Amino acid sequence: MAFAFIKNTLLKPIFSIIFIFIIGGSLFSQDLDIYKKGKDDNLQTPNIPSGMSYSEFQILSRNLRLKDMLYAMVVPGYVHFKADEKATGYTLLGLRTAGYIGLGAIYYSYNKHYDANYDFGNTHDGTIDVNNYDIAFVTSLTVIFATYFYDWIHGDYKLKKKQNLIRYKYGLKVELQNTYGQINTVDVVPIASIALSF
Amino acid sequence: MRIVKYIIVGFILLSFWENLIAQKSNVFIEYQYLELTNSQRNLDVIKDNYRNAELVSDSIINNQDENYINAHFYYELANAYKIGDEYGMWAFSLLRQLILFPNDSLRNGGIQSFVEACTKLKIDKSKAINIYKQGAKGPNTKSFTAKLELLIEQSIELYNKDVEELLQQYVFQYKKNSPVTSLKIKQWEYLNAIGLNIKNKKELMNNYYSATSTNIFNNNPKLEKKVNKKIMKYEKNSHSLTSFTKLFEKRK
Numbered sequence: 504m505a506f507a508f509i510k511n512t513l514l515k516p517i518f519s520i521i522f523i524f525i526i527g528g529s530l531f532s533q534d535l536d537i538y539k540k541g542k543d544d545n546l547q548t549p550n551i552p553s554g555m556s557y558s559e560f561q562i563l564s565r566n567l568r569l570k571d572m573l574y575a576m577v578v579p580g581y582v583h584f585k586a587d588e589k590a591t592g593y594t595l596l597g598l599r600t601a602g603y604i605g606l607g608a609i610y611y612s613y614n615k616h617y618d619a620n621y622d623f624g625n626t627h628d629g630t631i632d633v634n635n636y637d638i639a640f641v642t643s644l645t646v647i648f649a650t651y652f653y654d655w656i657h658g659d660y661k662l663k664k665k666q667n668l669i670r671y672k673y674g675l676k677v678e679l680q681n682t683y684g685q686i687n688t689v690d691v692v693p694i695a696s697i698a699l700s701f
Numbered sequence: 702m703r704i705v706k707y708i709i710v711g712f713i714l715l716s717f718w719e720n721l722i723a724q725k726s727n728v729f730i731e732y733q734y735l736e737l738t739n740s741q742r743n744l745d746v747i748k749d750n751y752r753n754a755e756l757v758s759d760s761i762i763n764n765q766d767e768n769y770i771n772a773h774f775y776y777e778l779a780n781a782y783k784i785g786d787e788y789g790m791w792a793f794s795l796l797r798q799l800i801l802f803p804n805d806s807l808r809n810g811g812i813q814s815f816v817e818a819c820t821k822l823k824i825d826k827s828k829a830i831n832i833y834k835q836g837a838k839g840p841n842t843k844s845f846t847a848k849l850e851l852l853i854e855q856s857i858e859l860y861n862k863d864v865e866e867l868l869q870q871y872v873f874q875y876k877k878n879s880p881v882t883s884l885k886i887k888q889w890e891y892l893n894a895i896g897l898n899i900k901n902k903k904e905l906m907n908n909y910y911s912a913t914s915t916n917i918f919n920n921n922p923k924l925e926k927k928v929n930k931k932i933m934k935y936e937k938n939s940h941s942l943t944s945f946t947k948l949f950e951k952r953k
Contacts, residue, residue: 553727676734679733679734
């Protein structure tokens with residue numbers, strides 16, 4: 504009886520409330536993001552290893568998020584620019600622009616020559632062959648989508664590779680600094696040391 | 702109670718002391734890192750560290766630090782450049798080790814590696830051996846500035862773009878500590894200032910220091926015309942050839 508009551512009456516509102524909380528939570532967030540940011544990272548002053556350049560610091564603090572995927576749709580080569588791969592970024596920018604120009608040209612040309620009475624299958628003067636436009640249209644679209652996916656996938660790979668190199672380099676150097684080696688650059692002085700471990 | 706206080710203070714002092722003594726220098730860490738990465742032969746990792754290694758090298762030159770580990774650092778850096786196919790910097794790093802921080806244990810491997818690097822730079826074997834031997838002989842005085850002068854003079858002979866970029870910094874450092882600049886360095890600086898390319902610079906300098914060539918242009922009117930044009934453009938006055946003639950006057 505009680506189970507039937509819960510099932511029939513309460514289950515719907517409970518699920519509705521949970522659903523509202525989930526949706527509401529993401530509405531209040533400032534970014535389209537699946538990771539929750541619990542604190543303001545901008546207030547933290549990072550410990551920067553000596554020798555790290557500003558461009559390395561920038562690369563290391565960059566993450567690819569869902570909003571970047573959207574930006575990359577609008578700005579060709581965006582992910583490569585973010586990964587500091589300017590040459591590839593500009594190439595993608597050029598290719599995607601060519602794709603957009605191609606689409607624009609097809610649209611303009613098609614509208615100009617379009618004959619509403621055109622009988623497909625019969626060719627007569629003053630009309631157009633739709634098949635040529637199809638090829639140009641598909642090529643332009645392929646260039647646009649291919650550059651987008653290349654930008655996203657290859658850019659992501661490049662950024663992560665660079666971040667790994669930086670992390671490896673400075674991480675290993677910090678470790679080398681902390682380990683006690685046999686050779687020292689200053690004259691070797693006999694020392695007594697006590698280590699406390701908890 | 703007092704004894705407890707002394708023990709605590711003693712512990713604190715000991716831990717400070719240990720940190721002070723066991724602190725490793727950047728050169729030693731860089732040397733260890735180069736050793737680890739060179740053995741992995743991962744080009745991305747090795748090339749990524751060139752800038753950092755040169756920063757450490759700059760600190761050695763600026764501080765005129767004469768620690769024995771510097772020789773090992775430069776030798777390992779030369780190996781890193783060798784793996785990355787940076788022939789000019791490979792030879793230059795070996796020269797830096799040889800002249801600034803001579804080490805007998807690195808001599809045999811050093812000369813072989815240097816000749817190999819020079820072959821890649823299209824410098825003939827006899828000349829490469831001559832450069833290395835001049836470097837191994839060292840300067841007349843033991844001062845760091847004299848060593849730096851010899852290093853610059855010998856490195857000019859490599860005629861490599863990457864090396865020349867670094868040499869400009871080294872010349873700046875050398876001139877800060879030396880009231881008189883050597884003629885060869887002055888000549889090289891002048892040819893750089895007028896914007897002569899490496900090929901022509903090499904030809905001109907080789908002609909000047911060669912015992913066989915009759916004049917500096919070695920009867921090459923095309924080169925003479927090009928050099929004169931560059932000088933006119935640089936000096937912007939009618940007496941423009943004065944500095945050039947003075948610098949490259951006939952050897953006695």
